[in-house]
Amino acid sequence: MAETGLPPGWEVRTSKSKGLPYYFNTASLESRWDSPEGTDPEKLKVFMASYHSSKADTSSQGSGGGDAIRAAHLLVKHEGSxxxxxxRENKITRSKDEAMEIIKEYERRIKAGETSLAELATTESDCTSARKGGDLGFFKKGDMQREFEDAAFALQPGEISGVVETASGLHLIER
Incomplete structure (x- = not known):
């Protein structure tokens, strides 16, 4: 098997309910969405890109139904997240103000046409959806945090939100 970059005893598995990769420790039976301490982020990036990236496979999801939307996001966490x-980081120590400066610069670059949300999310997002260009797939009302959901459902397809704050951190959302 390819080198995952995870510490001994950890492996990547796929959630049956969300269809997303997560990290599982075969000894302690601990599971988590974020990589465990001691992970080599560069090796993990290569592994996830090779084995767990989505090529926008919607065949099993259809259109997501009439009340579901599909969105992607870029998340910048801070110490209060x-x-x-x-x-990307085992312990995030940046302040909320620093996170806001970072995400505002990402927003500027996207709106100026220098890059896309998907390109930036792949390398800069603090969410595990980064390996999918920030793609969260289809979701319905009630599936996400309220602030995120309200912003995402208010967007028209192809639109990108301004900065959205949730308990998880600061987001830019693209529908």
Missing amino acids: RRPSSW
């Missing part, structure tokens, strides 16, 4: 760690 619900879980201040990510696949």
Whole structure:
């Protein structure tokens, strides 16, 4: 099997309910969405890109139904986030103000046409959806945090939100 970059005893599995990869420790039976401490982020990036990236496969999801939408996001966490760690950093120590400066610069670059949300999300998002260009797939009302959901459902297809704040951190959302 390819080198995952995960510490011994950890492996990547796929959630049956969400269809997303997560991390599982075969010894302790611990499971988590964020990579465990001791992960080599560069090796993990290569592994996830090779084995767990989505090529926009919607065949099993159809259109998501009439009340579901599909969106992608770029997440910048800060020390006050619900879980201040990510696949990129085991412990996030930036302040909320620093996170706001970072995401505002990402927003500027996207709106100026220098890059796309998907391109930036792949390398910069603190969410595990980064490996899918930030793609969260289809979701309905009630599936996401209220602030995120309200912003996502208010967008027209192809639109990108301004900065949206949730307990998880700061987001840019593209429908």
